[in-house]
Amino acid sequence: MQIRAAEPGELEALARLWRDAWQDAHAHLVPAELARHRTLESFRDRLAAALADVRATGPLGAPDGFCMIHGEELYQLFVAASARGSGAAAALLADGEARLATAGVTTAWLACAIGNERAARFYEKHGWQRTGVVTSRLETPDGLFLLDVWRYEKPL
Numbered sequence: 214m215q216i217r218a219a220e221p222g223e224l225e226a227l228a229r230l231w232r233d234a235w236q237d238a239h240a241h242l243v244p245a246e247l248a249r250h251r252t253l254e255s256f257r258d259r260l261a262a263a264l265a266d267v268r269a270t271g272p273l274g275a276p277d278g279f280c281m282i283h284g285e286e287l288y289q290l291f292v293a294a295s296a297r298g299s300g301a302a303a304a305l306l307a308d309g310e311a312r313l314a315t316a317g318v319t320t321a322w323l324a325c326a327i328g329n330e331r332a333a334r335f336y337e338k339h340g341w342q343r344t345g346v347v348t349s350r351l352e353t354p355d356g357l358f359l360l361d362v363w364r365y366e367k368p369l
């Protein structure tokens with residue numbers, strides 16, 4: 214499974230992937246007030262601002278998964294429904310962990326929506342441990358939105 218840099222020319226495709234995967238995994242788990250801010254435009258803007266920290270799977274221009282790191286955090290991991298169960302997510306996760314380790318991170322962390330059981334199972338089978346519930350401070354156009362999430366950690 215090849216993991217590669219995300220390219221500026223595929224911003225739109227990555228934003229659609231993120232929007233669609235976010236919708237099917239999270240929209241039913243989070244308050245509607247937060248879901249209404251998660252528009253295609255918002256995902257495109259966030260990707261554009263952090264593209265250097267994004268790596269992807271799938272053909273150039275037609276990505277089917279991506280992983281973004283931020284500081285000590287495995288920040289975003291999203292795989293298209295068609296690529297789930299294929300090993301793409303595991304390869305993206307391993308690549309993200311390796312990037313964090315190269316950056317000097319010794320204990321990585323991530324936030325997972327409470328109730329996202331598939332993601333929880335996935336992280337746990339790859340050695341991540343749930344350490345508890347924490348409150349994420351999510352940025353929205355209306356200001357900060359506080360959301361309780363599961364926190365996971367993994368020593369690298």
Ligand SMILES: CC(C)(COP(=O)(O)OP(=O)(O)OC[C@H]1O[C@@H](n2cnc3c(N)ncnc32)[C@H](O)[C@@H]1OP(=O)(O)O)[C@@H](O)C(=O)NCCC(=O)NCCS
Nearest residue numbers: 234238290291292297298299302324325330331332334335
């Ligand atoms: C989370 C994600 C990256 C995992 O990738 P994946 O390819 O689906 O992962 P895998 O298929 O390797 O592993 C998922 C595991 O959950 C299991 N599973 C599937 N549906 C489940 C459910 N409803 N409840 C619990 N476990 C479930 C699978 O059987 C598998 O476990 P197994 O290997 O022991 O059989 C991917 O599903 C995804 O992108 N989901 C949408 C976005 C998302 O939730 N991202 C994570 C944000 S924290």
